[in-house]
Amino acid sequence: xxxxxxxxxxxxxxxxxxxxxxxxxxxxxxxxxxxxxxxxxxxxxxxxxxxxxxxxxxxxxxxxxxxxxxxxxxxxxxxxxxxxxxxxxxxxxxxxxxxxxxxxxxxxxxxxxxxxxxxxxxxxxxxxxxxxxxxxxxxxxxxxxxxxxxxxxxxxxxxxxxxxxxxxxxxxxxxxxxxxxxxxxxxxxxxxxxxxxxxxxxxxxxxxxxxxxxxx
Amino acid sequence: xxxxxxxxxxxxxxxxxxxxxxxxxxxxxxxxxxxxxxxxxxxxxxxxxxxxxxxxxxxxxxxxxxxxxxxxxxxxxxxxxxxxxxxxxxxxxxxxxxxxxxxxxxxxxxxxxxxxxxxxxxxxxxxxxxxxxxxxxxxxxxxxxxxxxxxxxxxxxxxxxxxxxxxxxxxxxxxxxxxxxxxxxxxxxxxxxxxxxxxxxxxxxxxxxxxxxxxx
Numbered sequence: 001x002x003x004x005x006x007x008x009x010x011x012x013x014x015x016x017x018x019x020x021x022x023x024x025x026x027x028x029x030x031x032x033x034x035x036x037x038x039x040x041x042x043x044x045x046x047x048x049x050x051x052x053x054x055x056x057x058x059x060x061x062x063x064x065x066x067x068x069x070x071x072x073x074x075x076x077x078x079x080x081x082x083x084x085x086x087x088x089x090x091x092x093x094x095x096x097x098x099x100x101x102x103x104x105x106x107x108x109x110x111x112x113x114x115x116x117x118x119x120x121x122x123x124x125x126x127x128x129x130x131x132x133x134x135x136x137x138x139x140x141x142x143x144x145x146x147x148x149x150x151x152x153x154x155x156x157x158x159x160x161x162x163x164x165x166x167x168x169x170x171x172x173x174x175x176x177x178x179x180x181x182x183x184x185x186x187x188x189x190x191x192x193x194x195x196x197x198x199x200x201x202x203x204x205x206x207x208x209x210x211x212x213x214x215x216x
Numbered sequence: 217x218x219x220x221x222x223x224x225x226x227x228x229x230x231x232x233x234x235x236x237x238x239x240x241x242x243x244x245x246x247x248x249x250x251x252x253x254x255x256x257x258x259x260x261x262x263x264x265x266x267x268x269x270x271x272x273x274x275x276x277x278x279x280x281x282x283x284x285x286x287x288x289x290x291x292x293x294x295x296x297x298x299x300x301x302x303x304x305x306x307x308x309x310x311x312x313x314x315x316x317x318x319x320x321x322x323x324x325x326x327x328x329x330x331x332x333x334x335x336x337x338x339x340x341x342x343x344x345x346x347x348x349x350x351x352x353x354x355x356x357x358x359x360x361x362x363x364x365x366x367x368x369x370x371x372x373x374x375x376x377x378x379x380x381x382x383x384x385x386x387x388x389x390x391x392x393x394x395x396x397x398x399x400x401x402x403x404x405x406x407x408x409x410x411x412x413x414x415x416x417x418x419x420x421x422x423x424x425x426x427x428x429x430x431x432x
Contacts, residue, residue: 009261014284035317037253037299039262045225046255046262048299050321068230083253083264087406092427096345096356097363101251105266129312140312141392147313169414176357177416182424184417187409197400198385200393208398211308
């Protein structure tokens with residue numbers, strides 16, 4: 001099994017058994033998620049901004065408007081942290097102290113590199129769309145050159161990476177298990193609702209299967 | 217309507233109509249969410265870590281083990297960014313370029329203060345549990361003094377704050393609306409599944425209504 005090497009910055013110290021460093025666990029989390037929180041520093045102040053991403057091989061791609069402050073800051077090669085969190089459930093214990101969440105998260109540390117190569121940029125854009133909804137890219141109006149120019153794509157190498165995973169029931173104090181308090185896990189999942197067609201959709205355009213049967 | 221004053225750091229610049237600064241919008245987002253991404257800087261490297269939070273009045277509270285690296289770093293009064301993101305849907309356009317997400321997010325900038333006062337700490341702990349699941353605090357085994365000591369509670373004043381909100385259908389290029397491509401919004405929502413009782417739950421402890429009928 002391939003492993004990321006934990007560094008002093010990515011090693012999970014408290015509750016160390018929740019730390020995972022194998023690429024399979026990390027990539028599965030990254031591939032199930034589709035939006036991340038990007039951290040960067042401006043004048044000593046950290047900023048944390050939600051945005052989309054896609055994994056291609058051992059790289060993570062971010063994108064946005066070429067005019068975006070975040071993208072311009074990151075393209076300067078400053079240190080970045082990209083965090084992806086999937087919430088799996090509420091862990092309801094007998095005491096407030098042992099309440100928790102079941103979740104899977106990945107923390108990526110590194111520096112972003114601006115992608116200039118047209119083919120790599122196109123591959124990344126394809127991956128963004130496909131990571132949100134598989135099969136959609138080929139159904140779309142093709143990308144235009146001016147759109148490529150207006151879009152910044154950044155690459156972050158997946159090298160300094162760790163995952164953190166909590167699963168299972170609450171862990172209560174031994175004396176508390178006998179108490180008549182309901183305890184367990186309430187699973188949570190990001191689920192699709194009924195698709196809402198664009199009011200401007202021409203009559204007769206069918207709802208595609210990948211929207212109708214969407215799941216992550 | 218009460219407003220936060222946008223600063224150079226919180227003013228939404230691109231797509232400025234998505235920026236919201238009224239307390240009602242900000243507090244509604246904070247109260248619907250229950251976990252955030254906390255950004256802080258160590259040796260120039262930003263870290264972004266998911267964790268729980270609760271709002272009480274005009275303050276946001278974070279908590280964790282007194283032994284946690286993040287909590288100890290933040291308690292030192294360093295600049296922090298707390299971001300809460302609610303994903304509402306996938307915005308599926310006719311072109312890859314106009315794909316987007318419907319979401320509501322809040323970004324809080326500030327410095328954390330360690331809460332030492334026992335009553336304030338208890339109020340915050342109550343709020344954490346109640347923000348995850350309303351009505352649970354009173355059903356639990358009471359908090360013990362050693363648990364209070366092992367828990368760090370941090371307060372971040374809600375003063376430098378902005379929200380960003382996208383709603384509605386895709387905004388496509390005028391020429392693209394006639395294309396026979398399905399476009400619209402696929403709503404997404406964090407929904408509860410079937411509660412999973414702790415295998416160690418004594419027989420006869422009923423499932424409470426606030427778990428059975430959970431919604432956010």
